[in-house]
Amino acid sequence: MKSSLRKTFSVIMVIVISVVIFAFSAQTGEDSATTSEGLALSALRWTGQNESLLESFIQESIFIIRKFAHFIIFFLLGIASFNMFKQFHKKKDKSALYALLYCTCYAILDELHQYLVPGRSARVTDVVIDIAGATCGILMLFIISKRILKRKNEP
Numbered sequence: 001m002k003s004s005l006r007k008t009f010s011v012i013m014v015i016v017i018s019v020v021i022f023a024f025s026a027q028t029g030e031d032s033a034t035t036s037e038g039l040a041l042s043a044l045r046w047t048g049q050n051e052s053l054l055e056s057f058i059q060e061s062i063f064i065i066r067k068f069a070h071f072i073i074f075f076l077l078g079i080a081s082f083n084m085f086k087q088f089h090k091k092k093d094k095s096a097l098y099a100l101l102y103c104t105c106y107a108i109l110d111e112l113h114q115y116l117v118p119g120r121s122a123r124v125t126d127v128v129i130d131i132a133g134a135t136c137g138i139l140m141l142f143i144i145s146k147r148i149l150k151r152k153n154e155p
Helices: 003-025 029-045 051-089 092-115 124-153
Strands: none
Touching: 003 051, 003 092, 051 092, 051 124, 092 124
């Protein structure tokens, strides 16, 4: 893939993931709960368990499911933003730092946005979970890219 195409694709990926996060945050508290429960129920139906058992399980574990969703979406944003900055800066250390800074700012803004949505609130714990997810995504891609570079430089 040509350099300019890679740059464009990497920017688009960051924008798409950021918009998805914004869209989920824009849901009212009731809509968000319905979405979370629906997704969880669909995923758990795959296991073939009794419907009433699944519904009680979802009600008891919705908190964990929501926090896991925070972690995963910011994990993906971390990967996408590190890749984007790497396309423009080439230095992995600076790219990782810029990606972490972007994800941290976006996590804070996301929670402030949620605070303004009816039935939603802003939580510092969500920002911490978001940053943890982004950090894991950035570190994973950072380590992989270091290993690829090391293999390319081996005789």
